[in-house]
Amino acid sequence: MAVVDYGAGNLRSVAKALETVDFRAIVTDKAADLENVDGVVFPGQGIAGPCMVRLRDAGMDSALQDLIARDVPFFGVCLGLQLLFDKTEEGNAQCLGLIPGENVRFAHELTVPHMGWNDVTFTRDHPATTNIPPNYQFYFVHSYYPKPADGDMTLGVTDYGGQFASVVARDKLIATQFHPEKSGRPGLALYRDFFNWAI
Numbered sequence: 001m002a003v004v005d006y007g008a009g010n011l012r013s014v015a016k017a018l019e020t021v022d023f024r025a026i027v028t029d030k031a032a033d034l035e036n037v038d039g040v041v042f043p044g045q046g047i048a049g050p051c052m053v054r055l056r057d058a059g060m061d062s063a064l065q066d067l068i069a070r071d072v073p074f075f076g077v078c079l080g081l082q083l084l085f086d087k088t089e090e091g092n093a094q095c096l097g098l099i100p101g102e103n104v105r106f107a108h109e110l111t112v113p114h115m116g117w118n119d120v121t122f123t124r125d126h127p128a129t130t131n132i133p134p135n136y137q138f139y140f141v142h143s144y145y146p147k148p149a150d151g152d153m154t155l156g157v158t159d160y161g162g163q164f165a166s167v168v169a170r171d172k173l174i175a176t177q178f179h180p181e182k183s184g185r186p187g188l189a190l191y192r193d194f195f196n197w198a199i
Contacts, residue, residue: 001195002037004064005029006054008044008079010179017181021192031063039195040067042175044079045141048103049093051079061096068098068173073198075191076175081168082146084175090144099168099175100149110161112143120156120166120178128174128194129155132186138178139187140166145177172198 001023003015015025018041025041026033034040042064044051055061068074076084083095088103095103106112117137122129145164148154155174156167166177174194180187 001025002034002040003027004042006051008046008051010043010045013181014041014043017188021188031059034063038199039073041075042080043077048088049091052093071172073195074173081175081177085146101147103144103146105144107161113141114160115141118158120158122156123154126155126169127197128190131189131193136186139182140178
């Protein structure tokens, strides 16, 4: 299992979470290391534009696009979710373009970042969410949120000044706006059940 390192934080906590649920994890900033992995976690915290520059400079953008094209199990987290979309209002940055849609800033009257625990309501069945208890809260830290062009990609929604997609999924890709590794046992269960199913 590879955890993608592009200078965007919280990598050790993600690797430790994967190891807690019995997956051996390597943290790597090398595109070549992604060629033969069983699965990938694409985490992140930070500013979209500079992170995209680092991904492109390392050849990670094309490596990630190739992984998803090959249907390698893929888990995006926080900024790692947002960078999968076409673009973001944050600095008007162009992102990876793997999911049609964009990221928009929360309304100015809201406190940003949206930080702390909040509900996630799952909108359809998915093998990764089987062991998530009803009305469980997950941990968020973000100022922008994703707007998928295809609403069918939405797997979970959260309310903060209005409802937004906090989980998206298709094929063997899942991505969460919240941090599973900071969200207790159900967060760990999400990692475990997704990769056990997808691999």
